[in-house]
Amino acid sequence: MQYTNFGKTGLKVSRFGLGTMRLPADEKAAIEIVRYAVDHGVNYIDTAYIYAGSEELLGKALADGYREKVTLVTKCPVIYSQSHADFEKFLDEQLRRLKVDYVDVYMLHNLSPGVWEKVKKYDGIPFLEEMRKKGKIRFKGFSIHNTFEAFKEVIASAPDWSMTQIQLNILDQYNQAGGTHGLQYAAAQGLPVVIMEPLRGGSLVEELSDEGRKLIEEFPEKRTFVEWCMRWLYSKPEASVILSGTSTLDQLKDQLRIFEHAAPNVMGEAEEKLITELRRTFEAQALIGCTDCKYCLPCPKTVLIPSAFAYYNRYMRTRDESIKKAYMSGSRKADLCVGCRQCERHCPQGLEISKLLKEVHAVLSN
Structure with missing residues (x-):
């Protein structure tokens, strides 16, 4: 496993981070995945209040000394908050779920336009500092699905953010907080950047066309499509951690294999051209960019x-x-x-x- 210094926090974190949104429903299998990851060098574990059952599962998986081995990260459900007091109420519930006294990193979750307005209305940023002083969190950050201009506004809103989390993958190089430009901007401000949705919830794998498969098969260097997606990301030195939400132990083992050599600046000109061609094959399909996060549910009319x-x-x-x-x-x-x-x-x-x-x-x- 490769590690990197996590900005000004003093933490040293694995470049591969385990996301827990898509762990299997079977508790025994989920705990096995978490502990296998930690046993094999993964020390960055990401969850959130709205990931159904995830925090409770981690409370069990990180028992028996595993908590002390990891940087534990979770997120504030701003979307459910209706007052400043709600923020701490939710955090206290999360600490009980996780069976811990504090979390290492606490993020304001999903700063979409409406959510960001709630953060400002209910003083979400001062709340983070209050919790840091109380010892319930060590470092404060935010995840964002928004424009580059909004991304810059959030970064400028507090001088002491510890990190940020953005969506980036081979199809979102210009989307979501400015894509690669946003990544470089945040890094220039001294913020470590965590990457989410490197495979768009697995949809990139499912939607790879026959033309795309042929491009990969004919390329001189033999790597799987998943490996190319991750390589394109970990080659970027500004990307501190790349999260992947594995659903099976086999998926986790494959990711651990891929990240054994997660060095920055490894993509050559021919490799970048391959990614460009793969991107073209996806765009030609004109598919709906749903990542199956299920944030849209439940629908009041029960549409799946x-x-x-x-x-x-x-x-x-x-x-x-x-x-x-x-x-x-x-x-x-x-x-x-x-x-x-x-x-x-x-x-x-x-x-x-x-x-x-x-x-x-x-x-x-x-």
């Missing part, structure tokens, strides 16, 4: 939004008519959408969900 998008993307890739039949056999289809747009306020990808659901149903019901 991520499922509808998955059906659409599979059909657009394959043109397999059986996918239409499978979609139409369901009872919670996209046509139930009434355009309330409640889901859109929570989508980290900024998708126009109500508009897209109409397109999904038009295509799949034809």
Whole structure:
């Protein structure tokens, strides 16, 4: 495992970090994944209040001396907060879930436009300093799904952020907090940057086209698609930690293999050109960029939004008519959408969900 200094915190963290949004439902299997990661050098563990069951699971997985081996990171559910007092109420609940007295890094979660306004309204940044002084958190940061201008505003709002977390992958090089430009900007301000969604929740793997596979097979250096995605990221020296949410032990073992040589500045000109070509194959498919995070759920009309998008993307890739039949056999289809747009306020990808659901149903019901 490769390690890096985590900004001004004094922490030394693994460049591969374990995200826990997508751990398996089976508790024994999930604990095995967490402990296997720690036993093999991973010392950066990321969770959040809204990751169903994740904090409670980590409270069990990090028992028996594992807590002392890791930098434990979780996030404040600003979206659920209705007052300044709510922030500490949620943090205290999280500490109980995790069975700890403090967390190493505490982030304001998902600073989308609406969430950022709540942070300002309820004094979310002073709250972080209050908690640091009380000893409930050691370092303060934020994760963000927003524009580059908003990213700069958040960074400027406090002189002593300890870190930030942004979405970056081979398709989001110009999106989400400015993409690679935002990454470089934050690093220039002295902020370590943690990368989330390196595979867009696994959707990049599922949506790799035959043309993309052929490009990889014909390239002189033989690596898997997942390895190319991670290599493109860990080659960037400004990326301190790359998070990956593994769902199986085999996935974790593969990531550990990939990150054995996670050195910066390893991408050559030919490799960058390959990534450019792979990016083109994805853009040609015109798929919906859903990461299956499920932040859009529950829908008040019970639409299974991520499922509808998955059906659409599979059909657009394959043109397999059986996918239409499978979609139409369901009872919670996209046509139930009434355009309330409640889901859109929570989508980290900024998708126009109500508009897209109409397109999904038009295509799949034809």
